[in-house]
Amino acid sequence: MYDIVTCIGPYDSSLVPEFIENIKKHIINYNNIYIITTNEIVQQYLSSIGDVIFVNEVIFPFQKRDVLMSNITPGRSGWYLQQLLKIYAPLVLPGLLDDYLIIDSDVYFHKSVDFFAGGKMNFNIGTEYHLPYFEHMNKLHPSLKKIYTPSGITHLMPMKRKIVVSFLKFIEEYNNDVFWKLFLNNVSEAHYGYDVNNSSGASEYEMLFTFTQQHFPEEYLITPLEWRNTSKIDNDYTGIYEACHYHMRS
Numbered sequence: 632m633y634d635i636v637t638c639i640g641p642y643d644s645s646l647v648p649e650f651i652e653n654i655k656k657h658i659i660n661y662n663n664i665y666i667i668t669t670n671e672i673v674q675q676y677l678s679s680i681g682d683v684i685f686v687n688e689v690i691f692p693f694q695k696r697d698v699l700m701s702n703i704t705p706g707r708s709g710w711y712l713q714q715l716l717k718i719y720a721p722l723v724l725p726g727l728l729d730d731y732l733i734i735d736s737d738v739y740f741h742k743s744v745d746f747f748a749g750g751k752m753n754f755n756i757g758t759e760y761h762l763p764y765f766e767h768m769n770k771l772h773p774s775l776k777k778i779y780t781p782s783g784i785t786h787l788m789p790m791k792r793k794i795v796v797s798f799l800k801f802i803e804e805y806n807n808d809v810f811w812k813l814f815l816n817n818v819s820e821a822h823y824g825y826d827v828n829n830s831s832g833a834s835e836y837e838m839l840f841t842f843t844q845q846h847f848p849e850e851y852l853i854t855p856l857e858w859r860n861t862s863k864i865d866n867d868y869t870g871i872y873e874a875c876h877y878h879m880r881s
Contacts, residue, residue, distance in 0.1 A: 632662040633730035633747050636720045638713040639668040642877040643736040657740035667716050693811045701815040707824030714835040715811050721792040735786040739864050740872045752789035753854040756781035764834040770817040771802050783840025786874040798842045
């Protein structure tokens with residue numbers, strides 16, 4: 632079995648009930664659902680939604696103000712913050728299983744799927760290629776380079792605690808600093824968010840995907856799923872899932 636981890640921001644807070652219902656219906660063999668979010672959203676749903684573990688994001692070793700102090704704009708700070716929350720989840724969340732599945736809060740499943748098989752992670756793949764993501768990870772460690780043509784960005788990812796622990800140690804020992812500070816400080820100034828068309832400077836999914844391929848090749852399988860990004864959920868879609876992002880919904 633494995634746990635599920637998601638981060639809920641203010642733009643997606645209204646999706647919480649439907650998100651949870653959809654996860655319970657379609658994710659096979661999961662144990663617990665952890666929702667990392669603000670205190671306001673915790674209080675909004677804590678008494679009305681059961682069988683879910685709500686986590687106030689203030690228990691993490693960094694806050695949104697730390698992101699803002701890195702000169703990232705308020706409009707983009709939440710996006711970088713949720714990446715760090717996902718990376719640090721296995722270190723911070725008490726009781727989280729060693730195997731877990733990260734799912735973005737705007738993902739909607741149409742068919743049932745299992746993300747672990749025989750102890751291995753089933754990695755989905757995408758087609759996105761955004762050079763700044765690889766420039767960013769290469770600044771964290773020169774060995775982190777794209778080695779596989781498909782992308783690890785699919786708005787969800789199975790992961791193992793031991794891989795994340797190894798990844799953080801790998802980066803911190805090379806740079807002699809704390810990972811979350813390194814992550815923020817190595818985002819290029821061009822991607823702080825001042826230019827809305829050029830504001831994506833790091834990807835937790837691509838980093839973990841690349842590191843796992845390089846250092847834990849025995850821990851995963853590539854199991855492509857049919858999925859797509861969309862501006863509106865289509866109940867007649869025949870694929871496995873859709874990702875309906877806030878900026879597309881708007």
